[in-house]
Amino acid sequence: MKSSSTYDSDVLSMLCKNRMSYIIFSRQYELIEFSKNIPKLADDESRVVCGVDVREAFWAFVGVEREMMTLFDRCEDTIKLPMISKKNIYYDIEIGVIKSPKKQEVFIAYITAKSDLLHKYTEVVQSVNQKTLSHRHEKDRTKSNFDIINEHLITFHIDQQGVLTEANRACQQFLGISENDIIGFHYSEFFYTRSNDITSDSERMLHAKSGMGEEVFFHAVVIPVKRNDIVCESILICQDVTYLKRVEKELEHAADHDYLTGLPNRSLLCKQINAAITEDDHNGSIFGVCFIDLDDFKPVNDTFGHHVGDMLLRHIASILNDFVRKMDTVARFGGDEFVILFRDIKTEEYLQTLVKRVEQLPMKYPFKNGKGITIEFGFSIGCSYYPKHGRNTTVLINYADKAMYKNKKRALEGVKQTV
Protein backbone atom coordinates (compact mmCIF):
# COMPACT_ATOMS: atom_id res chain seq x y z
CA MET A 1 0.00 0.00 0.00
CA LYS A 2 1.17 3.44 -0.88
CA SER A 3 0.69 6.38 1.44
CA SER A 4 -0.96 9.56 0.28
CA SER A 5 1.04 12.78 0.21
CA THR A 6 0.23 15.83 2.34
CA TYR A 7 -0.63 18.84 0.26
CA ASP A 8 1.55 21.87 0.26
CA SER A 9 0.27 25.30 -0.84
CA ASP A 10 3.55 26.09 -2.63
CA VAL A 11 3.30 22.93 -4.66
CA LEU A 12 -0.30 23.73 -5.55
CA SER A 13 0.55 27.26 -6.72
CA MET A 14 3.32 25.80 -8.86
CA LEU A 15 0.76 23.49 -10.45
CA CYS A 16 -1.40 26.49 -11.33
CA LYS A 17 1.48 28.19 -13.09
CA ASN A 18 1.84 25.12 -15.29
CA ARG A 19 -1.72 25.33 -16.58
CA MET A 20 -2.72 22.76 -14.00
CA SER A 21 -5.68 23.52 -11.76
CA TYR A 22 -6.87 21.54 -8.82
CA ILE A 23 -9.84 20.92 -6.58
CA ILE A 24 -9.68 19.31 -3.21
CA PHE A 25 -12.82 17.68 -1.86
CA SER A 26 -13.77 15.35 0.95
CA ARG A 27 -14.90 11.71 0.85
CA GLN A 28 -18.41 13.15 0.98
CA TYR A 29 -17.59 15.23 -2.13
CA GLU A 30 -17.73 18.55 -0.24
CA LEU A 31 -15.52 21.12 -1.93
CA ILE A 32 -12.62 22.06 0.39
CA GLU A 33 -10.24 24.06 -1.72
CA PHE A 34 -9.64 24.93 -5.36
CA SER A 35 -7.27 26.92 -7.52
CA LYS A 36 -8.20 30.35 -8.87
CA ASN A 37 -8.98 29.34 -12.41
CA ILE A 38 -11.25 26.42 -11.44
CA PRO A 39 -14.55 28.35 -11.85
CA LYS A 40 -13.70 28.90 -15.54
CA LEU A 41 -13.36 25.17 -16.08
CA ALA A 42 -16.42 24.14 -14.06
CA ASP A 43 -19.61 22.97 -15.76
CA ASP A 44 -21.59 25.13 -13.34
CA GLU A 45 -19.44 28.04 -12.21
CA SER A 46 -21.99 29.18 -9.62
CA ARG A 47 -21.58 25.93 -7.70
CA VAL A 48 -17.82 26.33 -7.21
CA VAL A 49 -18.21 27.19 -3.54
CA CYS A 50 -16.53 25.54 -0.56
CA GLY A 51 -18.85 23.09 1.19
CA VAL A 52 -20.92 22.41 -1.95
CA ASP A 53 -21.01 18.94 -3.52
CA VAL A 54 -18.22 18.99 -6.10
CA ARG A 55 -20.41 16.96 -8.52
CA GLU A 56 -22.72 19.96 -8.86
CA ALA A 57 -19.82 21.99 -10.25
CA PHE A 58 -18.02 19.24 -12.17
CA TRP A 59 -20.41 16.78 -13.80
CA ALA A 60 -17.62 14.40 -14.77
CA PHE A 61 -17.42 13.18 -11.15
CA VAL A 62 -20.96 11.79 -11.33
CA GLY A 63 -20.87 8.05 -11.87
CA VAL A 64 -17.26 7.46 -10.93
CA GLU A 65 -17.84 7.52 -7.15
CA ARG A 66 -17.31 3.78 -6.68
CA GLU A 67 -14.09 3.86 -8.64
CA MET A 68 -12.93 6.90 -6.66
CA MET A 69 -13.48 5.05 -3.38
CA THR A 70 -11.00 2.39 -4.53
CA LEU A 71 -8.31 5.09 -4.41
CA PHE A 72 -8.45 4.96 -0.62
CA ASP A 73 -7.66 1.24 -0.82
CA ARG A 74 -4.71 2.16 -3.05
CA CYS A 75 -5.90 -0.27 -5.75
CA GLU A 76 -5.18 2.48 -8.22
CA ASP A 77 -2.94 5.57 -7.93
CA THR A 78 -5.20 7.82 -9.92
CA ILE A 79 -8.32 7.81 -12.09
CA LYS A 80 -7.91 9.49 -15.44
CA LEU A 81 -10.65 11.15 -17.50
CA PRO A 82 -8.92 12.48 -20.60
CA MET A 83 -10.11 15.01 -23.19
CA ILE A 84 -13.24 16.30 -21.52
CA SER A 85 -14.55 19.23 -23.50
CA LYS A 86 -16.51 22.22 -22.34
CA LYS A 87 -17.37 24.65 -25.08
CA ASN A 88 -14.02 25.08 -26.83
CA ILE A 89 -11.84 24.08 -23.89
CA TYR A 90 -10.41 20.59 -23.62
CA TYR A 91 -9.00 19.33 -20.34
CA ASP A 92 -7.81 16.17 -18.66
CA ILE A 93 -8.89 15.23 -15.16
CA GLU A 94 -6.76 13.07 -12.92
CA ILE A 95 -8.18 12.18 -9.53
CA GLY A 96 -6.01 11.05 -6.66
CA VAL A 97 -5.96 10.98 -2.88
CA ILE A 98 -3.97 13.39 -0.70
CA LYS A 99 -3.63 14.02 3.04
CA SER A 100 -4.92 17.30 4.36
CA PRO A 101 -2.93 19.27 6.93
CA LYS A 102 -5.32 17.76 9.48
CA LYS A 103 -4.03 14.35 8.33
CA GLN A 104 -7.35 13.43 6.76
CA GLU A 105 -7.39 11.68 3.40
CA VAL A 106 -9.21 13.73 0.81
CA PHE A 107 -9.61 13.71 -2.96
CA ILE A 108 -7.60 15.94 -5.19
CA ALA A 109 -8.45 16.37 -8.85
CA TYR A 110 -5.83 17.86 -11.15
CA ILE A 111 -7.39 19.54 -14.12
CA THR A 112 -5.07 20.24 -17.02
CA ALA A 113 -6.31 22.52 -19.73
CA LYS A 114 -5.04 21.47 -23.13
CA SER A 115 -2.82 23.84 -25.04
CA ASP A 116 -4.04 25.95 -27.95
CA LEU A 117 -2.02 23.66 -30.19
CA LEU A 118 -4.30 20.78 -29.29
CA HIS A 119 -7.29 22.97 -29.96
CA LYS A 120 -5.99 23.50 -33.49
CA TYR A 121 -5.36 19.78 -33.80
CA THR A 122 -8.96 18.97 -32.81
CA GLU A 123 -10.18 21.41 -35.43
CA VAL A 124 -8.18 19.52 -38.05
CA VAL A 125 -9.59 16.19 -36.81
CA GLN A 126 -13.13 17.60 -36.95
CA SER A 127 -12.57 18.85 -40.46
CA VAL A 128 -11.19 15.45 -41.54
CA ASN A 129 -14.18 13.69 -39.94
CA GLN A 130 -16.56 16.07 -41.66
CA LYS A 131 -14.97 15.39 -45.05
CA THR A 132 -14.89 11.63 -44.43
CA LEU A 133 -18.58 11.65 -43.57
CA SER A 134 -19.59 13.71 -46.57
CA HIS A 135 -17.39 11.50 -48.79
CA ARG A 136 -19.12 8.43 -47.32
CA HIS A 137 -22.56 9.94 -47.92
CA GLU A 138 -21.56 10.72 -51.49
CA LYS A 139 -20.26 7.17 -51.93
CA ASP A 140 -23.47 5.71 -50.45
CA ARG A 141 -25.56 7.94 -52.70
CA THR A 142 -23.60 6.89 -55.80
CA LYS A 143 -23.81 3.23 -54.77
CA SER A 144 -27.52 3.52 -54.20
CA ASN A 145 -27.94 5.24 -57.60
CA PHE A 146 -26.14 2.34 -59.24
CA ASP A 147 -28.35 -0.10 -57.32
CA ILE A 148 -31.45 1.66 -58.64
CA ILE A 149 -30.10 1.54 -62.21
CA ASN A 150 -29.23 -2.12 -61.73
CA GLU A 151 -32.81 -2.83 -60.70
CA HIS A 152 -34.25 -1.30 -63.85
CA LEU A 153 -31.71 -1.68 -66.64
CA ILE A 154 -31.30 -5.23 -67.90
CA THR A 155 -27.65 -6.14 -68.22
CA PHE A 156 -26.01 -9.45 -69.07
CA HIS A 157 -22.58 -10.70 -70.04
CA ILE A 158 -21.82 -13.14 -72.84
CA ASP A 159 -18.62 -14.79 -73.90
CA GLN A 160 -17.35 -14.81 -77.48
CA GLN A 161 -19.60 -17.78 -78.29
CA GLY A 162 -22.67 -15.92 -77.02
CA VAL A 163 -22.99 -18.01 -73.86
CA LEU A 164 -24.36 -16.09 -70.89
CA THR A 165 -21.80 -15.68 -68.12
CA GLU A 166 -23.58 -13.16 -65.88
CA ALA A 167 -27.07 -11.63 -65.59
CA ASN A 168 -28.01 -8.77 -63.30
CA ARG A 169 -31.02 -8.64 -60.94
CA ALA A 170 -33.15 -6.74 -63.47
CA CYS A 171 -32.48 -9.44 -66.06
CA GLN A 172 -33.41 -12.22 -63.64
CA GLN A 173 -36.56 -10.39 -62.58
CA PHE A 174 -37.58 -9.74 -66.18
CA LEU A 175 -37.15 -13.36 -67.25
CA GLY A 176 -38.65 -14.56 -63.97
CA ILE A 177 -35.84 -17.04 -63.36
CA SER A 178 -32.73 -17.15 -61.20
CA GLU A 179 -29.20 -16.51 -62.43
CA ASN A 180 -28.46 -20.26 -62.24
CA ASP A 181 -31.13 -20.90 -64.87
CA ILE A 182 -29.65 -18.23 -67.17
CA ILE A 183 -25.89 -18.72 -66.96
CA GLY A 184 -24.43 -21.31 -69.30
CA PHE A 185 -27.18 -20.96 -71.89
CA HIS A 186 -26.79 -19.24 -75.23
CA TYR A 187 -28.31 -15.76 -75.05
CA SER A 188 -30.64 -16.60 -77.97
CA GLU A 189 -32.55 -18.91 -75.61
CA PHE A 190 -33.95 -15.73 -74.02
CA PHE A 191 -33.22 -12.81 -76.38
CA TYR A 192 -34.05 -12.92 -80.07
CA THR A 193 -32.29 -10.93 -82.74
CA ARG A 194 -31.96 -11.08 -86.54
CA SER A 195 -28.32 -12.08 -86.44
CA ASN A 196 -26.75 -14.37 -83.90
CA ASP A 197 -23.38 -12.68 -84.28
CA ILE A 198 -24.23 -10.16 -81.64
CA THR A 199 -20.69 -9.34 -80.54
CA SER A 200 -19.70 -7.73 -83.84
CA ASP A 201 -22.05 -4.76 -83.42
CA SER A 202 -21.95 -1.88 -81.01
CA GLU A 203 -25.73 -1.86 -80.73
CA ARG A 204 -28.53 -4.19 -81.55
CA MET A 205 -32.31 -4.54 -81.39
CA LEU A 206 -33.45 -7.49 -79.30
CA HIS A 207 -36.79 -8.78 -78.24
CA ALA A 208 -37.70 -11.17 -75.50
CA LYS A 209 -40.64 -12.60 -73.63
CA SER A 210 -40.83 -11.67 -69.98
CA GLY A 211 -41.60 -14.20 -67.25
CA MET A 212 -45.16 -12.82 -67.39
CA GLY A 213 -45.38 -13.62 -71.12
CA GLU A 214 -45.18 -9.99 -72.25
CA GLU A 215 -43.19 -9.35 -75.45
CA VAL A 216 -40.66 -6.58 -74.96
CA PHE A 217 -38.33 -4.88 -77.43
CA PHE A 218 -34.88 -3.74 -76.33
CA HIS A 219 -32.24 -1.49 -77.70
CA ALA A 220 -29.03 -3.13 -76.55
CA VAL A 221 -25.65 -1.44 -76.32
CA VAL A 222 -22.89 -4.01 -76.75
CA ILE A 223 -19.73 -3.18 -74.81
CA PRO A 224 -16.72 -5.35 -75.58
CA VAL A 225 -14.53 -6.23 -72.58
CA LYS A 226 -10.90 -6.66 -73.49
CA ARG A 227 -8.19 -8.55 -71.66
CA ASN A 228 -4.65 -8.29 -73.03
CA ASP A 229 -6.10 -6.41 -76.02
CA ILE A 230 -8.33 -9.37 -76.91
CA VAL A 231 -12.11 -9.16 -76.57
CA CYS A 232 -12.99 -11.92 -74.14
CA GLU A 233 -16.61 -11.08 -73.42
CA SER A 234 -19.31 -8.51 -74.11
CA ILE A 235 -21.63 -6.69 -71.78
CA LEU A 236 -25.10 -5.96 -73.13
CA ILE A 237 -27.08 -3.13 -71.57
CA CYS A 238 -30.69 -3.32 -72.67
CA GLN A 239 -33.15 -0.47 -72.69
CA ASP A 240 -36.84 -1.25 -73.06
CA VAL A 241 -38.02 0.44 -76.27
CA THR A 242 -41.37 -1.33 -76.53
CA TYR A 243 -43.13 2.00 -76.32
CA LEU A 244 -41.09 3.25 -79.30
CA LYS A 245 -42.23 0.20 -81.26
CA ARG A 246 -45.80 1.10 -80.33
CA VAL A 247 -45.23 4.70 -81.46
CA GLU A 248 -43.77 3.36 -84.72
CA LYS A 249 -46.89 1.22 -85.28
CA GLU A 250 -49.14 4.16 -84.46
CA LEU A 251 -47.28 6.33 -86.99
CA GLU A 252 -47.52 3.61 -89.62
CA HIS A 253 -51.26 3.35 -88.95
CA ALA A 254 -51.68 7.13 -89.05
CA ALA A 255 -49.89 7.31 -92.42
CA ASP A 256 -52.36 4.85 -93.98
CA HIS A 257 -55.59 5.72 -92.23
CA ASP A 258 -58.06 8.55 -92.08
CA TYR A 259 -57.86 10.33 -88.73
CA LEU A 260 -61.61 11.11 -88.60
CA THR A 261 -63.18 7.76 -89.46
CA GLY A 262 -60.25 5.42 -88.80
CA LEU A 263 -60.80 3.91 -92.28
CA PRO A 264 -57.91 3.21 -94.66
CA ASN A 265 -57.07 6.35 -96.62
CA ARG A 266 -56.53 6.78 -100.36
CA SER A 267 -52.89 5.67 -100.08
CA LEU A 268 -53.73 2.37 -98.41
CA LEU A 269 -56.68 1.82 -100.74
CA CYS A 270 -54.36 2.14 -103.74
CA LYS A 271 -51.93 -0.35 -102.15
CA GLN A 272 -54.81 -2.77 -101.58
CA ILE A 273 -56.03 -2.43 -105.18
CA ASN A 274 -52.46 -2.96 -106.44
CA ALA A 275 -52.24 -6.07 -104.28
CA ALA A 276 -55.61 -7.27 -105.57
CA ILE A 277 -54.44 -6.82 -109.18
CA THR A 278 -51.33 -8.91 -108.50
CA GLU A 279 -53.18 -11.65 -106.61
CA ASP A 280 -56.28 -11.81 -108.83
CA ASP A 281 -54.13 -11.95 -111.95
CA HIS A 282 -52.57 -14.99 -110.40
CA ASN A 283 -55.78 -16.82 -109.39
CA GLY A 284 -58.05 -15.55 -112.18
CA SER A 285 -60.77 -14.00 -110.01
CA ILE A 286 -62.19 -10.50 -110.45
CA PHE A 287 -62.83 -7.61 -108.04
CA GLY A 288 -64.90 -4.46 -108.07
CA VAL A 289 -64.21 -0.87 -107.09
CA CYS A 290 -67.28 0.92 -105.77
CA PHE A 291 -67.07 4.73 -105.61
CA ILE A 292 -69.55 6.31 -103.18
CA ASP A 293 -70.31 10.00 -102.97
CA LEU A 294 -72.48 11.34 -100.18
CA ASP A 295 -75.41 13.30 -101.55
CA ASP A 296 -76.14 16.76 -100.21
CA PHE A 297 -73.41 16.74 -97.60
CA LYS A 298 -72.72 20.48 -97.80
CA PRO A 299 -76.18 21.49 -96.52
CA VAL A 300 -75.63 19.20 -93.48
CA ASN A 301 -72.44 21.10 -92.59
CA ASP A 302 -74.11 24.45 -93.29
CA THR A 303 -77.27 23.70 -91.32
CA PHE A 304 -75.99 21.69 -88.36
CA GLY A 305 -72.31 22.62 -88.30
CA HIS A 306 -69.08 20.78 -89.11
CA HIS A 307 -69.20 18.79 -85.88
CA VAL A 308 -72.45 17.10 -86.96
CA GLY A 309 -70.99 16.69 -90.48
CA ASP A 310 -68.04 14.83 -88.96
CA MET A 311 -70.41 12.66 -86.91
CA LEU A 312 -72.29 11.77 -90.10
CA LEU A 313 -69.06 10.76 -91.86
CA ARG A 314 -68.16 8.52 -88.90
CA HIS A 315 -71.64 7.01 -88.98
CA ILE A 316 -71.28 6.21 -92.69
CA ALA A 317 -67.81 4.74 -92.15
CA SER A 318 -69.27 2.53 -89.44
CA ILE A 319 -72.25 1.23 -91.44
CA LEU A 320 -70.12 0.59 -94.54
CA ASN A 321 -67.52 -1.23 -92.49
CA ASP A 322 -70.20 -3.37 -90.85
CA PHE A 323 -71.68 -4.16 -94.24
CA VAL A 324 -68.61 -5.43 -96.12
CA ARG A 325 -66.96 -8.83 -95.81
CA LYS A 326 -63.68 -9.33 -94.02
CA MET A 327 -61.80 -9.56 -97.32
CA ASP A 328 -63.16 -6.21 -98.59
CA THR A 329 -61.79 -2.74 -97.88
CA VAL A 330 -63.73 0.42 -97.12
CA ALA A 331 -61.66 3.58 -97.54
CA ARG A 332 -62.32 7.25 -97.12
CA PHE A 333 -61.16 8.62 -100.44
CA GLY A 334 -61.48 12.26 -99.45
CA GLY A 335 -64.14 14.72 -98.20
CA ASP A 336 -67.50 12.97 -98.52
CA GLU A 337 -66.22 10.25 -100.86
CA PHE A 338 -65.79 6.61 -99.89
CA VAL A 339 -64.52 3.67 -101.92
CA ILE A 340 -65.22 -0.01 -101.34
CA LEU A 341 -62.92 -2.61 -102.80
CA PHE A 342 -65.01 -5.76 -103.18
CA ARG A 343 -62.67 -8.72 -103.53
CA ASP A 344 -63.27 -12.06 -105.19
CA ILE A 345 -66.42 -11.14 -107.15
CA LYS A 346 -67.63 -14.16 -109.10
CA THR A 347 -69.99 -12.27 -111.44
CA GLU A 348 -70.88 -8.69 -112.33
CA GLU A 349 -74.45 -9.45 -111.20
CA TYR A 350 -73.22 -10.26 -107.73
CA LEU A 351 -71.53 -6.85 -107.52
CA GLN A 352 -74.75 -5.20 -108.72
CA THR A 353 -76.56 -6.95 -105.84
CA LEU A 354 -73.99 -5.70 -103.35
CA VAL A 355 -74.22 -2.14 -104.67
CA LYS A 356 -78.00 -2.15 -104.37
CA ARG A 357 -77.65 -3.17 -100.77
CA VAL A 358 -75.16 -0.34 -100.20
CA GLU A 359 -77.66 2.08 -101.69
CA GLN A 360 -80.27 0.93 -99.16
CA LEU A 361 -77.97 1.42 -96.15
CA PRO A 362 -78.90 5.11 -95.57
CA MET A 363 -82.57 4.15 -95.25
CA LYS A 364 -81.78 1.16 -93.02
CA TYR A 365 -79.42 3.08 -90.77
CA PRO A 366 -80.53 6.72 -90.61
CA PHE A 367 -78.32 9.18 -88.77
CA LYS A 368 -79.57 10.96 -85.67
CA ASN A 369 -77.60 13.88 -84.33
CA GLY A 370 -77.00 14.41 -80.61
CA LYS A 371 -80.33 16.23 -80.23
CA GLY A 372 -82.32 13.28 -81.64
CA ILE A 373 -82.96 14.96 -85.02
CA THR A 374 -82.87 12.53 -87.96
CA ILE A 375 -80.63 13.77 -90.75
CA GLU A 376 -81.37 12.11 -94.04
CA PHE A 377 -78.55 11.19 -96.38
CA GLY A 378 -78.07 9.19 -99.58
CA PHE A 379 -75.34 7.76 -101.80
CA SER A 380 -74.42 8.18 -105.43
CA ILE A 381 -72.49 5.11 -106.52
CA GLY A 382 -70.36 4.14 -109.51
CA CYS A 383 -68.42 0.93 -110.04
CA SER A 384 -65.63 -0.54 -112.10
CA TYR A 385 -64.60 -4.17 -112.52
CA TYR A 386 -61.22 -5.62 -112.83
CA PRO A 387 -60.06 -6.44 -115.45
CA LYS A 388 -63.03 -5.36 -117.59
CA HIS A 389 -62.69 -1.60 -116.95
CA GLY A 390 -58.99 -1.28 -116.46
CA ARG A 391 -55.79 -3.04 -115.51
CA ASN A 392 -54.36 -0.49 -113.14
CA THR A 393 -55.51 1.25 -109.99
CA THR A 394 -55.85 4.79 -111.34
CA VAL A 395 -57.91 3.70 -114.32
CA LEU A 396 -60.22 1.59 -112.17
CA ILE A 397 -60.82 4.39 -109.67
CA ASN A 398 -61.33 7.00 -112.37
CA TYR A 399 -63.79 4.76 -114.16
CA ALA A 400 -65.82 4.21 -110.98
CA ASP A 401 -65.64 7.92 -110.19
CA LYS A 402 -66.97 8.89 -113.62
CA ALA A 403 -69.72 6.26 -113.35
CA MET A 404 -70.68 7.73 -109.99
CA TYR A 405 -70.94 11.25 -111.49
CA LYS A 406 -73.03 9.97 -114.38
CA ASN A 407 -75.36 8.27 -111.90
CA LYS A 408 -75.58 11.36 -109.73
CA LYS A 409 -76.49 13.41 -112.79
CA ARG A 410 -79.03 10.84 -113.99
CA ALA A 411 -80.51 10.60 -110.47
CA LEU A 412 -81.08 14.32 -110.54
CA GLU A 413 -82.73 13.79 -113.88
CA GLY A 414 -84.65 10.79 -112.49
CA VAL A 415 -82.73 7.88 -114.15
CA LYS A 416 -80.24 5.66 -112.38
CA GLN A 417 -77.55 3.29 -113.66
CA THR A 418 -74.73 1.92 -111.52
CA VAL A 419 -72.18 1.08 -114.19
Add this chain to the structure above:
Amino acid sequence: MFSYKIVILGDFGVGKTSLIRRFVDNTFSEDYLSTIGATISKKNIVSSDGTHSIMMIWDTEGRTEHNSFLKQYLNGSKAYVIVADSTRQDTVASLNHHIKMCQSIILDAPIYVAINKSDLESDFMIQRDEVKALSPYIRHVYLTSAKTGDTVNTIFNDINTAVVSG
Protein backbone atom coordinates in the same frame (compact mmCIF):
# COMPACT_ATOMS: atom_id res chain seq x y z
CA MET B 1 -31.10 15.00 -5.79
CA PHE B 2 -30.25 11.69 -7.44
CA SER B 3 -27.69 12.16 -10.20
CA TYR B 4 -26.42 9.49 -12.53
CA LYS B 5 -24.38 9.06 -15.66
CA ILE B 6 -25.27 7.56 -19.00
CA VAL B 7 -23.00 7.27 -22.06
CA ILE B 8 -23.94 7.62 -25.71
CA LEU B 9 -21.73 5.86 -28.20
CA GLY B 10 -21.76 4.76 -31.82
CA ASP B 11 -19.95 5.32 -35.10
CA PHE B 12 -19.15 8.87 -36.08
CA GLY B 13 -21.80 10.86 -37.89
CA VAL B 14 -24.74 8.77 -36.66
CA GLY B 15 -26.28 11.69 -34.76
CA LYS B 16 -25.27 11.11 -31.12
CA THR B 17 -24.78 14.81 -30.40
CA SER B 18 -27.98 15.68 -32.27
CA LEU B 19 -30.01 13.26 -30.14
CA ILE B 20 -28.62 14.84 -26.98
CA ARG B 21 -29.21 18.39 -28.24
CA ARG B 22 -32.79 17.46 -29.13
CA PHE B 23 -33.40 15.99 -25.67
CA VAL B 24 -31.55 18.60 -23.60
CA ASP B 25 -32.28 21.85 -25.50
CA ASN B 26 -34.94 20.71 -28.00
CA THR B 27 -32.76 22.03 -30.84
CA PHE B 28 -31.41 20.56 -34.05
CA SER B 29 -28.78 21.64 -36.53
CA GLU B 30 -28.00 20.13 -39.94
CA ASP B 31 -24.35 21.19 -39.52
CA TYR B 32 -22.03 18.38 -38.62
CA LEU B 33 -19.24 18.99 -36.13
CA SER B 34 -17.71 15.81 -34.84
CA THR B 35 -17.23 15.43 -31.11
CA ILE B 36 -13.65 15.07 -29.92
CA GLY B 37 -13.10 13.41 -26.55
CA ALA B 38 -16.26 13.63 -24.46
CA THR B 39 -18.79 16.33 -23.71
CA ILE B 40 -21.07 16.15 -20.70
CA SER B 41 -24.62 17.52 -20.73
CA LYS B 42 -26.98 17.75 -17.79
CA LYS B 43 -30.73 17.26 -17.84
CA ASN B 44 -33.12 17.63 -14.92
CA ILE B 45 -35.89 15.10 -15.28
CA VAL B 46 -39.17 14.85 -13.42
CA SER B 47 -40.65 11.35 -13.67
CA SER B 48 -44.37 10.75 -14.07
CA ASP B 49 -44.51 9.94 -10.32
CA GLY B 50 -42.95 13.33 -9.51
CA THR B 51 -39.45 12.04 -8.73
CA HIS B 52 -36.72 14.52 -9.61
CA SER B 53 -33.40 13.28 -10.94
CA ILE B 54 -30.40 14.56 -12.85
CA MET B 55 -29.12 12.72 -15.92
CA MET B 56 -25.50 13.40 -16.89
CA ILE B 57 -25.19 12.45 -20.53
CA TRP B 58 -21.73 11.70 -21.85
CA ASP B 59 -21.48 12.37 -25.54
CA THR B 60 -18.48 10.49 -26.86
CA GLU B 61 -16.34 10.71 -29.93
CA GLY B 62 -17.59 8.43 -32.70
CA ARG B 63 -15.74 5.21 -33.22
CA THR B 64 -12.56 5.74 -35.14
CA GLU B 65 -9.44 3.65 -35.27
CA HIS B 66 -7.63 6.19 -33.11
CA ASN B 67 -10.18 6.66 -30.34
CA SER B 68 -8.29 5.19 -27.41
CA PHE B 69 -10.09 7.15 -24.69
CA LEU B 70 -13.55 5.70 -25.16
CA LYS B 71 -13.18 2.89 -22.65
CA GLN B 72 -12.25 5.41 -19.93
CA TYR B 73 -15.55 7.24 -20.44
CA LEU B 74 -17.69 4.12 -20.07
CA ASN B 75 -17.04 3.65 -16.32
CA GLY B 76 -19.86 4.21 -13.88
CA SER B 77 -22.60 4.50 -16.47
CA LYS B 78 -26.09 3.42 -15.44
CA ALA B 79 -27.02 2.72 -19.06
CA TYR B 80 -25.56 2.88 -22.52
CA VAL B 81 -27.25 4.30 -25.58
CA ILE B 82 -25.72 2.90 -28.75
CA VAL B 83 -26.64 4.84 -31.84
CA ALA B 84 -26.64 3.73 -35.51
CA ASP B 85 -27.65 5.54 -38.67
CA SER B 86 -30.67 3.99 -40.41
CA THR B 87 -29.25 5.01 -43.80
CA ARG B 88 -25.78 3.53 -43.28
CA GLN B 89 -25.59 -0.22 -43.04
CA ASP B 90 -22.00 -0.15 -41.74
CA THR B 91 -23.11 1.72 -38.61
CA VAL B 92 -25.75 -0.95 -37.91
CA ALA B 93 -23.15 -3.66 -38.52
CA SER B 94 -20.83 -2.12 -35.92
CA LEU B 95 -23.49 -2.13 -33.17
CA ASN B 96 -22.08 -5.46 -32.04
CA HIS B 97 -18.63 -3.94 -31.59
CA HIS B 98 -20.07 -1.20 -29.34
CA ILE B 99 -22.13 -3.69 -27.35
CA LYS B 100 -19.06 -5.81 -26.65
CA MET B 101 -17.10 -2.75 -25.58
CA CYS B 102 -19.81 -1.70 -23.11
CA GLN B 103 -20.05 -5.21 -21.73
CA SER B 104 -16.30 -5.34 -21.26
CA ILE B 105 -16.65 -2.45 -18.79
CA ILE B 106 -19.98 -3.25 -17.11
CA LEU B 107 -21.25 -6.65 -18.18
CA ASP B 108 -24.87 -6.27 -17.15
CA ALA B 109 -25.46 -2.57 -17.81
CA PRO B 110 -28.70 -2.00 -19.71
CA ILE B 111 -28.22 -1.09 -23.36
CA TYR B 112 -30.64 0.99 -25.42
CA VAL B 113 -30.18 1.02 -29.18
CA ALA B 114 -31.27 4.04 -31.21
CA ILE B 115 -31.50 3.63 -34.98
CA ASN B 116 -31.38 7.31 -35.82
CA LYS B 117 -32.30 9.39 -38.92
CA SER B 118 -35.60 7.55 -39.32
CA ASP B 119 -36.87 10.62 -41.19
CA LEU B 120 -34.58 9.73 -44.11
CA GLU B 121 -35.27 7.09 -46.73
CA SER B 122 -33.17 3.99 -46.41
CA ASP B 123 -32.42 1.43 -49.08
CA PHE B 124 -32.10 -1.43 -46.60
CA MET B 125 -34.42 -2.89 -43.99
CA ILE B 126 -33.48 -3.00 -40.33
CA GLN B 127 -34.92 -5.94 -38.45
CA ARG B 128 -35.29 -4.65 -34.91
CA ASP B 129 -35.63 -8.20 -33.59
CA GLU B 130 -32.27 -9.10 -35.11
CA VAL B 131 -30.64 -6.07 -33.46
CA LYS B 132 -32.24 -6.90 -30.10
CA ALA B 133 -30.93 -10.46 -30.36
CA LEU B 134 -27.35 -9.15 -30.35
CA SER B 135 -27.30 -9.03 -26.54
CA PRO B 136 -29.61 -10.07 -23.69
CA TYR B 137 -28.83 -6.70 -22.07
CA ILE B 138 -30.44 -4.71 -24.87
CA ARG B 139 -33.60 -3.36 -23.30
CA HIS B 140 -35.11 -1.84 -26.40
CA VAL B 141 -34.37 -0.86 -30.00
CA TYR B 142 -35.82 2.51 -31.03
CA LEU B 143 -36.20 4.17 -34.40
CA THR B 144 -35.42 7.82 -33.71
CA SER B 145 -35.08 11.08 -35.54
CA ALA B 146 -33.16 13.90 -33.92
CA LYS B 147 -34.34 16.11 -36.78
CA THR B 148 -38.06 15.66 -36.15
CA GLY B 149 -37.69 14.72 -32.49
CA ASP B 150 -39.45 11.43 -33.10
CA THR B 151 -38.96 8.99 -30.15
CA VAL B 152 -36.02 11.00 -28.78
CA ASN B 153 -37.63 11.91 -25.44
CA THR B 154 -39.06 8.39 -25.19
CA ILE B 155 -35.66 6.77 -25.20
CA PHE B 156 -34.21 9.03 -22.45
CA ASN B 157 -37.39 8.94 -20.35
CA ASP B 158 -37.43 5.13 -20.57
CA ILE B 159 -33.83 5.07 -19.34
CA ASN B 160 -34.67 7.47 -16.51
CA THR B 161 -37.65 5.41 -15.42
CA ALA B 162 -35.56 2.23 -15.41
CA VAL B 163 -32.64 3.84 -13.54
CA VAL B 164 -34.80 5.64 -10.93
CA SER B 165 -36.95 2.59 -10.26
CA GLY B 166 -34.09 0.10 -10.35
